[in-house]
Amino acid sequence: MSQIQIRLPDGSMFQLEGGSTALDLARKLSRSLGQKAVAAKIDGKLCDLTTPLSDGAGVEVVTGDTPEGREVIRHSAAHVMAAAVKKLFPVVKVTIGPAVDDGVNGFYYDFDNERGFTEEDLENISRQMQQEIDKDLPFTRREVSREEARRLFAEAGESYKLELLDAIPEGEKVSLYQHGDFVDLCRGPHLPSTGAIKAFRLLSVAGAYWRGDSRNRMLARIYGTAFEDKKALQAHLERVEEAKKRDHRTLGKQLDLFSFSPNVGGGLVLWHPRGARVRALIEEFWRQSHFDYGYQLVYSPHIGRADLWQKSGHLDFYRQNMYSPMEIEGNPFFLKPMNCPFHIEIYKSKLRSYRELPLRFCELGTVYRYEASGVLHGLLRVRGFTQDDAHIFCREDQLDAEVRRCLAHTFYLLRSFGFSQFDIYVSTRPEKFVGELKDWEKATAALKGALEEEKLAYQIDPGEGVFYGPKIDIKIRDSLGRSWQCTTVQIDFNNPRRFEIEYVDRDNHRAQPFMVHRALLGSMERFFGVLLEHYAGALPAWIAPVQVQVLPVTDAQLPFAREVLRRLQQENLRAELDERNEKLSFKIREAQLQKIPHMWVIGQREVDQQGVSPRTRAGKDLGLMPLAEAVRLLQQEAARPERPRIQEV
RNA sequence: GCCGACGUAGCUCAGUGGCAGAGCAGCUGAUUCGUAAUCAGCAGGCCGUCGGUUCAAAUCCGACCGUCGGCUCCA
DSSP: OOEEEEEOTTSOEEEEETTOBHHHHHHHHOHHHHHHEEEEEETTEEEOTTOBOOTTOBEEEEETTSHHHHHHHHHHHHHHHHHHHHHHOTTOEEOOOOBOOSSSOSEEEEEEOTTOOOHHHHHHHHHHHHHHHHTTOBOEEEEEOHHHHHHHHHHHTOHHHHHHHHHSOTTSOEEEEEETTEEEEOOOOOOSBGGGOOEEEEEEEEEEEGGGOTTSOEEEEEEEEEESSHHHHHHHHHHHHHHHHTOHHHHHHHTTOEEOOTTTOTTOOEEOHHHHHHHHHHHHHHHHHHHHTTOEEOOOOSEEEHHHHHHHTHHHHSGGGSOOOEEETTEEEEEOSOSHHHHHHHHTTSOEEGGGOSEEEEEEEEEEOOOOGGGOBTTTBOSEEEEEEEEEEEOGGGHHHHHHHHHHHHHHHHHHTTOOOOEEEEEOOOSSOOSOHHHHHHHHHHHHHHHHHTTOOOEEETTOSBTTBOEEEEEEEOTTSOEEEEEEEEEESSHHHHTTOOEEOTTSOEEOOEEEEEEEEEEHHHHHHHHHHHTTTOOOTTTOSOOEEEEESSGGGHHHHHHHHHHHHHTTOOEEEOOSSOOHHHHHHHHHHTTOSEEEEEOHHHHHHTEEEEEETTSOBOOOEEHHHHHHHHHHHTOOOOOOOOOOO
């Protein structure tokens, strides 16, 4: 037998017998690696462990505790699940079943099943899967001709597989994976055998359209996840449980911040006093930052004439998101889904000079959009919401600087609220669009250029732009790893034309300005929801609805406690006094559950010394101190983030 | 909107064909207490709504409304 040389990731060479596989290599390198290995990267490409190695190949063994390794485990688990379903429900047709990672689920498989699946079915399927795993059936890969694959799936009556087969580009190889008697069209790679699935759990059933298109048939999707060992699975399930506790809807109820009422309607938020207080604080900070960044505040009405929305293109391109018109003295009016036409009218209220540009109008504008009932989700997806909107009117030569200014502004705001991880996307031209292709290209290039100049990494979100122009989106993840768009910066070359907005240029000619639409926090509702989850309800002292709870030990300390409350109010600190006839520990528990940053304990000792004993929500007793010192401490802790240092670009 | 699950007291939930329950919250009283739940009593329900099956329905069936998990869609 001839020998082959394999290059390891550290650059060293390793000698193996010809015909050895990646699994042989892993076992030779170390016993534990042989056990943990789930796949191999051969010359950078993820492959089966059973792939024979060729001389001179660079090989990296992939273990189950890595993201790539888990993907392989989960993908294999999806196959095992499909096999189990076929065995239990032979009439069911299989479709697709990839590994995913949305923070909860690790894989799914979509089935065409008349009767759907029940929770009970999941248990049976799980049991059946475990049997297949216990048999430790090998996964085998086979590359076949299209004709052979087509014959195979046609005989099996797997029409969806035939459709997928036809979608594989001509040049590409068609591969099949088989374990036991289940064969699936699949690119791979897979585990060497089913026994390598050490821990899995089926999680939920859901509906999903074939190929993600609502015109297609609704399939039954089963979600599950799988890990390299039982401990990792358990840890994951606990993490998901933990994350549910910081769901903003749960927190909103516990902390009495907001609610929804079926009497009012779905997706319409009722802000309770404490939630409203937080919102007001966010809005105040937002307003100040906008003055700092050179914006002018405006207000606009909630409805406008149909003609206005016709002109803006909303009735042609956004109608499905707008509510039915209402009639006022014979004229149709629409509830606004966006603020732009109003800001444009403010711009047009007089003749503008190039000297005025850029002109930046900002507004906390409440808009109403029709959302299908099934998509409503707490504060994160509602029907009426307040955008922190603005429209910037500028000359073409100012566009780049304005986009960069928006980026700097949004990062200042988001960081002030404690966010540091974002996903940035550039969304390109959608199917339904207005305007010229060359304008779209120019604007898209401007957005990418601004991001590149700011050295910000971004991804492309193809076809996700708004009908009037491309945009930069910045997304923040929620407690369950779901991604939510907050910031959006959109270039609009369409409305300036439609509304014929202009300014008088240096040479006394009329010119058309560019428009930038942008919302930085996105909407007050969504931002508040994401913020709540981010802090698990324990909002930083500067935006906490109540900053300090004053806790007298007995009624005897009430007079002094009231004095302390008055002092706090004078200092503009948000304080409440717990006058109830309860034990101190009870009051502390309540304040703690309300996640109030400070609890000031007042007993006889404190009265004697005219001081207080603060306890933080972290559970720390700061000890008896003079009132003035406690006030200073809290003021320090509750200080607003610093004003931005604006750099002109 | 589509697929599926779930709707019982203000909240969290038990009750699967035979008298509607618990804990917390609320009210009343007692207790005056030092860092995460003091005790007792009281009150609170058209079991989402409407219809059907049954001697009998919170429980079984259907429709509608709402919520939740997905899908399509979006800040």
